[in-house]
Amino acid sequence: MEREQEYVLRAAEERNVKLIRLWFTDVLGKLKSVAISPVELETAFVEGVHFDGSAIDGFSRIQESDVMAKPDPSTFEVLPWTEGGTTARMFCDIETPSGRPFDGDPRQVLRRNLLKAQADGQIFQVAPEMEFFYFAEGEPGVSPTPLDSGSYFDLTTSDVASDLRRRTISVLEAMGIPVEYSFHEDSPSQHEIDLRYTDAMSMADQIMTFRLVVRELAMEQGHYASFMPKPLEGLQGSGMHLHLSLFENDTNIFHPDPSTAQGQVGELSPVGRNFMAGLLRHAPEITAVTNQLVNSYKRLVVGYEAPVWVSWARNNRSALIRVPLTKPDKTSSTRIEYRAPDPACNPYLAFSVILAAGRAGIEGNYDLPAETTQNLYELSSEEVAKMGVEPVPRSLAEAIDVMERSELVHEALGEHIFEWFLRNKRNEWESYKSHVSQWELKRYLPNW
Amino acid sequence: MSAASEPSSDMFAVFPAAPPTELVRFLDLGGYKWHGSDQANEIVVQSDETGSDETAEAPPTWAGALVTIDERREEAWRFCRELRKRDAPIEPLLVLLGGDRLDDLQSRADLFDDFIITPFHPQELEARLQHQLLRAGRGVRPELITYGPLTLNVETYQAMFDDRHLDLTFMEYELLRFLASSPGQVFTRETLLSRVWGYEYFGGARTVDVHIRRLRAKMGEEHSSLIATVRGVGYKLGQSRWTAGGEHR
Numbered sequence: 283m284e285r286e287q288e289y290v291l292r293a294a295e296e297r298n299v300k301l302i303r304l305w306f307t308d309v310l311g312k313l314k315s316v317a318i319s320p321v322e323l324e325t326a327f328v329e330g331v332h333f334d335g336s337a338i339d340g341f342s343r344i345q346e347s348d349v350m351a352k353p354d355p356s357t358f359e360v361l362p363w364t365e366g367g368t369t370a371r372m373f374c375d376i377e378t379p380s381g382r383p384f385d386g387d388p389r390q391v392l393r394r395n396l397l398k399a400q401a402d403g404q405i406f407q408v409a410p411e412m413e414f415f416y417f418a419e420g421e422p423g424v425s426p427t428p429l430d431s432g433s434y435f436d437l438t439t440s441d442v443a444s445d446l447r448r449r450t451i452s453v454l455e456a457m458g459i460p461v462e463y464s465f466h467e468d469s470p471s472q473h474e475i476d477l478r479y480t481d482a483m484s485m486a487d488q489i490m491t492f493r494l495v496v497r498e499l500a501m502e503q504g505h506y507a508s509f510m511p512k513p514l515e516g517l518q519g520s521g522m523h524l525h526l527s528l529f530e531n532d533t534n535i536f537h538p539d540p541s542t543a544q545g546q547v548g549e550l551s552p553v554g555r556n557f558m559a560g561l562l563r564h565a566p567e568i569t570a571v572t573n574q575l576v577n578s579y580k581r582l583v584v585g586y587e588a589p590v591w592v593s594w595a596r597n598n599r600s601a602l603i604r605v606p607l608t609k610p611d612k613t614s615s616t617r618i619e620y621r622a623p624d625p626a627c628n629p630y631l632a633f634s635v636i637l638a639a640g641r642a643g644i645e646g647n648y649d650l651p652a653e654t655t656q657n658l659y660e661l662s663s664e665e666v667a668k669m670g671v672e673p674v675p676r677s678l679a680e681a682i683d684v685m686e687r688s689e690l691v692h693e694a695l696g697e698h699i700f701e702w703f704l705r706n707k708r709n710e711w712e713s714y715k716s717h718v719s720q721w722e723l724k725r726y727l728p729n730w
Numbered sequence: 731m732s733a734a735s736e737p738s739s740d741m742f743a744v745f746p747a748a749p750p751t752e753l754v755r756f757l758d759l760g761g762y763k764w765h766g767s768d769q770a771n772e773i774v775v776q777s778d779e780t781g782s783d784e785t786a787e788a789p790p791t792w793a794g795a796l797v798t799i800d801e802r803r804e805e806a807w808r809f810c811r812e813l814r815k816r817d818a819p820i821e822p823l824l825v826l827l828g829g830d831r832l833d834d835l836q837s838r839a840d841l842f843d844d845f846i847i848t849p850f851h852p853q854e855l856e857a858r859l860q861h862q863l864l865r866a867g868r869g870v871r872p873e874l875i876t877y878g879p880l881t882l883n884v885e886t887y888q889a890m891f892d893d894r895h896l897d898l899t900f901m902e903y904e905l906l907r908f909l910a911s912s913p914g915q916v917f918t919r920e921t922l923l924s925r926v927w928g929y930e931y932f933g934g935a936r937t938v939d940v941h942i943r944r945l946r947a948k949m950g951e952e953h954s955s956l957i958a959t960v961r962g963v964g965y966k967l968g969q970s971r972w973t974a975g976g977e978h979r
Contacts, residue, residue, distance in 0.1 A: 289900040292887045297895065360897040407936065455947035458902065480940045532919065532935035614936070 286355040287327045290372070294320045297360055300367030304331060304351050305490065306374045307388050309340025309699055310574070310706070311628025313490050315371075316351055326353050330377060340702045341376075341386045349384050350377045357487060362456045363498065373487050385698035388630035392486055395634040395694055399641060405529040406637050409462070409479035409617075412492060412625055413520035415513055416443045416471045420506030426513060428471030429505060442503070447473050450499050457495070459488050468587075469517040479525060479617075482637065486629040489522075493625070511573070511624035512580040519581030521588060522625040525606070526636065527617040528557065537616040550605060550616065558594060558603055558618050559650040560643015561636065565592050565602060565622065567688035568635040569674060570681035570707060571695075572623040576714045579677045581624060584659050589621045592672040593654035600658040602674060622674060631695060631703075638694035679711045741765055743773045743795040743820060745809045750798060753826065756852050757796075761876075764796075768805070770812030773820070792820045794863065798848070799827035799834060807834070810841040822862030826850060875910050877968050879953065882907050891953055898948065901927065905941050906967075909957065914970025916960045938965070 294302065302323060304316045316331055330350030335341035341349065351374040361369045376387035383390040399406055417426035429443040444466065451461050460478040467474045475496075477488060493509055500507035512519035527536045536554035550558065573579065581588050587599050595601035602622055608615040623632055642648075651670075658666055663673075675681035682704060685691050692700045742757070742764040749766050757764045767773055773792065795813055799806045806825075813820045822843040827834060829847050843865075844858050875882040881890045887903055889896040898906065908926050909917070917925075919938040927937065942965055946954035957967050 286900045289887050289903065293897075296886050296888050297897065356899060356901060358899055405936070455950075456897075458899065458944035458948055460943040460947040478940075478943055481937070484940070529936055 284355070287324075290327075290353075290355045290358045291320075291323055293358065293360075294323060294370060297370070298368055299360065299370045301369045302326075302353075303361075303369060303371040304353050304374045305371050306351060306376055307490060307628065307630060308338050309386065309388060309628065309631070309702060311388070311490075311626070311631070312339065313494055314338060316374075323353075326351075327355065331374075332379075335376070335384075335386070338386075340699065340706065341384075348379050349386075350379060350381075351375075352377055359457055359491075362453050363502075373490075385696050386702070388628055388634075388699070389483075389486070391695060391699060392483060392630040392634050394696070395637050396481075396483055399528075399637060402641075403530045404535070404641075405531075406482040406633070407479045407527045407529055407617075408482045408485040408633060409477055409525040410485065410489060410625075410629075411474055411476045411521070411523040411525075412489070412496075412509075413467055413472060413474045413522065414496060414507055414509050414625060415469070415520065416446060416473065416500055417506045417508060417513075420508065426506070426508070428469070428514075430466075430471045442505070443471050443473065446500060446503060446505065447475070450496055451475065453495055453499060454492065457491060459491060467518065469514065472518065472520065479527070482633045486633055489625075489629040509625040511575060511578045511626055515580075518586045519588060520625055521581065521621065522623045522627065524620045524623055524632075524636070525617045526557075526620060526640070527614075528553065528640075534614050534616050536618070537613040550618070553644055554616070554618070555650045556644040556646075556648055557640035558605075558643070559648035560640045560646070561603060561618075561620060562592055562594060562643075562651065563648060564635075564639035564642060564688070564690055566672065566675055566681070566684045567691050568632075568639055568685070569622060570678065570685040571635045571691065571703070572627050572632045573675075573681065574627055574678075574707065575624075576678050576710060578624050578626065579675070579681075582622070582674055582676070589674055591654075591658045591666055592674060593658060594618075594651070595654050598655060598657060601654055631699070634694045635691055638690055642690055677711075678707060678714075682707050682711065740793050743767060743792045743813070745795070745797040745806055746800065746802070749796075750800075750848075752849065752852075753796065753798065756850075756855060760852075760856060761874075763793075768809075770809045774812050774816060791818070794859070794866070795820050795823045796859075797823065797825045797842070799825055799831055803831070803834060807838065807841065810838075814841055822859070822866050824855075824859060824862065826855075875907060877910050877913050878956070880906075880910060880956065882910055891949065896948060898945070902941055902945050902948070905938075906945055909965065909967035913968040914966055916963050916966045918964040922964065 299320055302318050302320065304318060304326070306314050308314055316333055318326055318331060330352040332348065332350055334347050335349040336347035353372040353374050355372065357373040359371055361371055373389065375389055376384040378384050383394070396406060416429040418429055419426065430441045447464055451464055454461055462476040462478045464473070464475040477492070480488070496507045509520060527534050529535065536550055536557070538549045538551045573582065582590060584590055589600070589602040591600070591602065593601045594603040594605065596605050596607065598604070604619040604621060606617065606619055620636060654671065658671070675684060686704055695703065740763055742762055744764045744766045745768065747766040747768045797806055797810050810823060810825065813823060823841070825842045825845045826848050827845060835845060843862050846855055846858055873883060873885050875884060879892045884907065889898055889903060889906060905922065905926050908922065919935045922938045923935050942957060946957060949956065957965055960966055
């Protein structure tokens with residue numbers, strides 16, 4: 283038995299853990315869990331835990347529904363809340379009964395993409411800005427009531443939502459998820475918590491944990507937290523901006539070589555520029571993955587600091603990619619900020635396609651288009667189109683169409699998930715399309 | 731011999747009864763239990779009797795011996811010889827002697843396992859002692875590593891701050907244990923990566939920074955400063971035990 287596994291067995295015993303939750307993620311990014319008792323741990327490490335995958339979204343075709351969950355001992359963590367006894371969790375990799383990585387497992391998909399990058403010496407680092415809302419209640423079908431009426435950077439010392447956010451941060455830190463900043467966002471009861479960068483696999487695991495912790499703690503107080511991209515019409519939606527960089531060993535390869543650099547602010551190395559060019563060129567293809575809901579596209583509209591055009595800039599928040607200004611001597615912070623994703627995506631799949639797009643730019647030595655210095659929100663569609671700037675897909679239907687033709691996304695996700703995802707999202711779109719909304723009734727019924 | 735100094739498997743026999751101050755300091759700060767004696771029979775008789783002792787389920791024995799070859803050098807070497815004469819000789823036996831006494835070692839190779847020149851460097855003695863313990867098939871380290879409010883149990887993998895459990899992942903635990911084993915010593919990221927992780931990992935050398943941040947987050951504001959960043963070099967935990975005069979910076 284490996285020492286890491288032995289450590290988990292001893293820790294579970296010493297901490298009197300009653301239940302171990304084996305976590306994994308379905309294709310749509312929902313957290314799933316199989317619970318085992320400590321006595322089953324050793325077998326789980328050696329053989330895995332067998333279950334029928336046909337009940338999990340996107341896991342199995344009927345004829346191959348048996349899968350094994352293999353816990354990853356490096357992710358063993360005692361949960362800071364109790365479920366009638368000490369509970370711990372581990373993330374799992376899903377395998378076929380013959381021990382091969384299971385194609386329908388998003389974590390395995392990300393691992394495969396990261397290993398490819400690692401073979402070229404690249405380590406993908408990610409830091410997300412997590413935005414979400416606290417609501418008084420979470421009843422489906424009813425427009426939710428915000429918990430507070432604060433806005434950006436308000437110092438609201440006494441309100442419930444800010445207390446909740448503070449408590450959430452201390453629980454996250456206790457679980458080894460370091461928080462960089464947190465603040466009240468623009469909209470009432472909208473909050474943001476920024477996480478410190480780490481490698482993409484750990485970060486995807488952390489985002490899954492984050493979403494659970496935020497929801498769990500809100501629930502404890504009788505409230506409801508939501509990562510829905512655009513819950514309230516007319517107010518800013520929730521994004522998940524991603525700060526991205528590639529490292530080779532200890533070196534940030536997005537940071538320009540000081541001997542050739544111009545000393546400009548927001549400057550990137552040639553590799554960094556190639557990566558950004560790749561991400562820009564393939565952005566429309568990967569949007570269905572980074573913004574996977576019908577509702578995601580109601581956030582991507584003009585006027586709410588969400589990207590609408592495929593463009594980049596140093597200091598222009600209407601751009602899809604921003605190059606944040608960093609201190610020239612702080613080489614590890616040189617990065618790009620990809621502003622399309624929302625917190626309802628599957629982080630494993632989103633990181634996979636983003637990395638694939640950026641790496642395509644490096645491999646193909648793509649040219650970086652010119653920086654967009656104007657505020658694109660103030661221009662008409664025609665004016666922007668004249669500049670040669672493409673729109674970000676405007677609806678889930680558009681996004682799926684582009685994705686379906688993408689070799690890059692097909693390759694990054696693998697056949698199993700690519701095919702299932704498209705089928706599932708087509709169904710979602712068809713269901714939405716056939717729905718007659720309040721908006722239509724109000725607008726058309728009296729007039730036609 | 732007082733009850734408090736009954737020999738046990740983790741106690742060192744030390745010659746003379748009043749050892750030099752530097753040695754006392756070394757033993758106490760290193761957490762070693764010891765008993766000073768001028769008389770070899772005090773040590774040996776005690777152990778030899780155990781076979782017939784009525785309470786001897788697990789016969790007490792000595793973890794090893796440290797003999798200072800001082801001005802009473804004949805007595806000191808006799809002490810060594812007595813300890814070696816037994817059926818189960820006490821080992822490891824380390825002698826401490828001045829550089830002008832190296833001649834003494836000639837034709838006495840059978841009386842000791844290793845030697846160190848005085849004045850000694852505590853880290854050198856520590857390394858030699860641990861090395862000899864390892865060769866004798868003994869536990870290399872005490873079971874508990876403590877530093878200030880921090881206690882790590884090497885056997886059970888438990889980490890505690892005073893009475894509070896610190897729930898760590900395996901790598902977080904290994905990193906903390908490594909740092910806490912050599913308080914005050916600065917380790918570079920590369921050293922930590924190769925000594926603690928020992929294999930390639932998705933995070934590369936930045937993994938170390940990430941784990942340090944996670945550790946600090948878990949330690950909480952109160953204790954997070956225990957791990958210090960040494961700019962441009964790496965990390966260290968707390969102050970060295972060997973800092974002269976317990977000086978604090």
